[in-house]
Structure formats: structure tokens, C-alpha cells
Amino acid sequence: MAPGPPDPPTDLEVTYRTASSAQLKWQPSVERGCPATSCMLELSAAGAERQVVYTDSTSSHVLRALRPATSYTVRLKAQSKAGPSDWTPPTLFSTTPSTPAQPLHFSMVSCTHTSLLVGWAVPESNGAPVTGYHIEVNTVSGRMATQKIPVHAMETQQLMENLQPSTKYRLRVQAENAMGQGPFSPYIVASTLHPPPPP
Secondary structure, three states, X not given: OOOOOOOOOEEEEEEEEOOOOEEEEEEOOOOOOOOEEEEEEEEEEOOOOOEEEEEEOOOEEEEOOOOOOOEXXXXXXXXXXXXXXXXXXXXXXXXXXXXXXXXXXXXXXXEOOOOEEEEEEOOOOOOOOEEEEEEEEEEXXXXXXXXXXXXXXXXXXXXXXXXXXXXXXXXXXXXXXXXXXXXXXXXXXXXOOOOOOOO
């Protein structure tokens, strides 16, 4: 009797997950007269096409560059000279939440000689709601010590008051959630206006 394709691998499971990775392991397939030469692993996110992300002969693999708080399915099949096995049933897992992405489009909205109004767009929360923001501000000259100003989660603008006239300030913003503080936005430089002339 000619050798047949191997059985599918068994016991595919996710043994460890983070916000951007997952470790998988499985039991090798049972051979049917022709040794299995490798396993093929397919990955798909919800609503996305399946992609082959691994072809090798080991019985474990670490998936990397995954998105936080995202559901994925994986499945395996063995390969041999006699042909491939059937696919394993899909295994579902989700990555863990992460800190928020950096706020978008941070910019100055308006200014006076003693104030700056800055605004930004809500960032990706990465699976845990944004609980607040922090704006870091100092003068370009370095004469003012860096201050970190908390902002409520519902706000996407902040008025910076009691500033010096005709002064350049350097500012950036970050978001926070239950997982911690996310990355800062790039710095912007904004200037207060010259003081009004005396009456």
C-alpha cells in the first residue's frame, strides 16, 4: 500500500499571550508511512484573509507584530512527500490590551499674549479606555522647568494660561489608560503673542 498523507497535528494551544505576541505549541502529526517534513501555520484576524506565517518542522512558534486587544484564529496542517494533512480545527485567541497609541494631530488652536489653546485627536485605546491625558510643556529657551499637566479623558483641548508674552513654548501630549501611559506625540513649538501696547 502506498504511504498516505500524515494526520493533522494535535493539541494546538496558545501557551502565552501579550499585546503584540502569542506563543503556540502542538503535538506532531501521526505519520502514515511517509514522514512529515514540515508544518504550515495560518493566521487570520477577524474579517481578514488567512496568511501563512510559519513553515517549519518544529512543534512550537511565537507569533509577533500582532495588534493589541485583537481576536485571531490559527490552524495547522502537516506536509509530507505523500501530500498535506487536513487542517486542524481553528484555534481562537485574543491578544491582551496595551497602553494607548500617541494622540494624533497635536497642534495649537489659538493664542493670546498669555495663553495657548492646544488640541489633539483621540488616539487608539488599544483595548482599554483612555482615562486621561498629560501635556508636557516648557520654554524653548529652557528658562522654565518642565511641567506635566493632567487633562480629563473627555477633553481633546487644553487652555494653557499664565504664560509669558512673546515666548516660544515646546509642548507634547500623551494618553493614559489602565495599562499605563502611552507614547508622547511629537513636540510642537507654539508662541504667545506680543503684549498689547500700553493705553
